[in-house]
Each structure stands twice: as C-alpha cells, then as structure tokens.
Amino acid sequence: MYEIIKLVHLSAAIVWVGGMTFMLYALRPAAMAALDAMPRARLMVAVMQRFFLMVAIAVLLLFTTGTNLYTTGFRSVKAATGVGSVPLGWNAMLVLGLLMFAIFGHIYFSGFRKFRRAVAEDSWPAAATAAARIHTLVVLNFGLGWLAIAALRLLR
Ligand code: HEM
Known part of the structure; x- marks a missing residue:
C-alpha cells in the first residue's frame, strides 16, 4: 500500500512540476513571440483555467498522500526504535x-481572479500587472518544488 500511495504522490508531483516547466519555458515564451498582448492574455486565461484545476487536484493528492507517507514512516521508526x-x-x-500550497492558493484565489477579470474587461494594463504577478509566483513555486525534491533526496 505504501508504494501505491508513493506512486500517486510522485504522479501528482510530475503533473504539477512538469506543467510548470512547460508553462514557463515553452508555452509562455512561444506565446510572447507569436501573439499580440490581448489574444495572448486570452489564451493564457484559457490555459491557466485548465492547468490550475489540475494543480488544485495535485495539491489535494500531494497533501493527503504526503502526510500519509510521513506519518507511516514516523510510526514505523517509532515501532522499531521506540523513538x-x-x-x-x-x-x-x-x-x-x-509553502507551495499557500503560494498556489494565492495565485489561484487572488492573482488568477484579477487576471481573468482584467482580460474579460479588456483592460490590458491590469491584465499585464496580474500576469506578471502570477509569473513571479509560479517561478517561485517552480524553484521550491525542485528544492523540495532535492532536499528529500540529499538530506538524511
Ligand atoms: C504536505 C506536503 C508534503 C509532504 C508531507 C510530503 C511527504 C513526502 C514523503 C514522506 C516522501 C518520502 C517517501 C519515501 O521516500 O518513502 C515524499 C516523496 C516525494 N515527494 Fe513529497 N511531500 C509533500 C509535498 C510534495 C510536493 C509539493 C512535491 C512536488 C514538488 C513532492 C514531491 C515528492 C517526490 C518527487 C517524492 C519522491 C517519490 C519517490 O521517491 O518515488 N512532495 N514526500
């Protein structure tokens, strides 16, 4: 059972971190190069709508499986050693x-809402400000994601 839960955990991490890699280093630069500001903003709203739903599901899975793996590990060490x-x-x-979950919550419930509203109202300056904020926070989460994976592998 532990291995199945770990597989779900790993899969959710791949969807989230892989999705951020694609958004940041393929989709965003390509859209910047190929599209004018407003069509690009409309495309990004449609993309984020779909991707952020996947991330919300990944967050739920990462939290439930992660805490399960953590407590199972903690309990088995306690059973074996007493501590x-x-x-x-x-x-x-x-x-x-x-931290990543909190930042995602901020992206979804604050930044993305503002971005979507600004695009719906055809307000380019507000859309650009909101998009830049989302970008910064996604870069931050991308870095934290790799840091978490590196820490898990390297810190004993
Ligand atoms: C509440 C938050 C989280 C907790 C408590 C948690 C807990 C854990 C634990 C205990 C393991 C080790 C399992 C083992 O080696 O037997 C693990 C593995 C892992 N976690 Fe997390 N995790 C959390 C969030 C995340 C996030 C946000 C990511 C994505 C960036 C992530 C990616 C991974 C990966 C890639 C592994 C390695 C799986 C493997 O070795 O096959 N985790 N996690």
Whole structure:
C-alpha cells in the first residue's frame, strides 16, 4: 500500500512540476513571440483555467498522500526504535510543500481572479500587472518544488 500511495504522490508531483516547466519555458515564451498582448492574455486565461484545476487536484493528492507517507514512516521508526523520527529531507519537503500550497492558493484565489477579470474587461494594463504577478509566483513555486525534491533526496 505504501508504494501505491508513493506512486500517486510522485504522479501528482510530475503533473504539477512538469506543467510548470512547460508553462514557463515553452508555452509562455512561444506565446510572447507569436501573439499580440490581448489574444495572448486570452489564451493564457484559457490555459491557466485548465492547468490550475489540475494543480488544485495535485495539491489535494500531494497533501493527503504526503502526510500519509510521513506519518507511516514516523510510526514505523517509532515501532522499531521506540523513538519516532523522520529524515531531515522529509521535514524539508513538508515545510516546502506547505509553502507551495499557500503560494498556489494565492495565485489561484487572488492573482488568477484579477487576471481573468482584467482580460474579460479588456483592460490590458491590469491584465499585464496580474500576469506578471502570477509569473513571479509560479517561478517561485517552480524553484521550491525542485528544492523540495532535492532536499528529500540529499538530506538524511
Ligand atoms: C504536505 C506536503 C508534503 C509532504 C508531507 C510530503 C511527504 C513526502 C514523503 C514522506 C516522501 C518520502 C517517501 C519515501 O521516500 O518513502 C515524499 C516523496 C516525494 N515527494 Fe513529497 N511531500 C509533500 C509535498 C510534495 C510536493 C509539493 C512535491 C512536488 C514538488 C513532492 C514531491 C515528492 C517526490 C518527487 C517524492 C519522491 C517519490 C519517490 O521517491 O518515488 N512532495 N514526500
């Protein structure tokens, strides 16, 4: 069962981090090069609408499976040694993961709402400001995601 839960966890991470890689380094630069501001903004609203729904599902899966893996690991060490503990990398993943969830919440409930409204109202300056804010936060989450994965692998 532990391995199945870990597979779900890993799959959700691949969808989220892989999706951010595609958005940041393929879709966004290509849209910047090929489209004018307003059609590009409309495309990005439609893309984000779909991608952020996937991320919301990934967040739910990462949280439920992650806390399950964490507590299972903690309990099995406690059963074997009498003292519960987990590797440092697991704690780093927990903290960085929770930070990533909070940042995503901010992107979804604040930045994306503003961006969508500005595009619906054809207000380019407001759309550009909101899009830039979303971009910064996605770059931040992308970095934190890789940091969490590196910490898990490298910190014992
Ligand atoms: C509440 C937040 C999270 C918790 C408590 C958590 C917990 C864990 C734990 C305990 C493991 C180790 C399992 C093992 O080695 O047996 C793990 C593995 C992993 N986690 Fe997380 N995690 C969280 C969020 C995230 C996030 C946001 C990402 C994506 C960036 C992520 C990506 C991964 C990956 C790629 C692995 C490696 C899976 C493997 O070795 O096959 N986790 N997580």
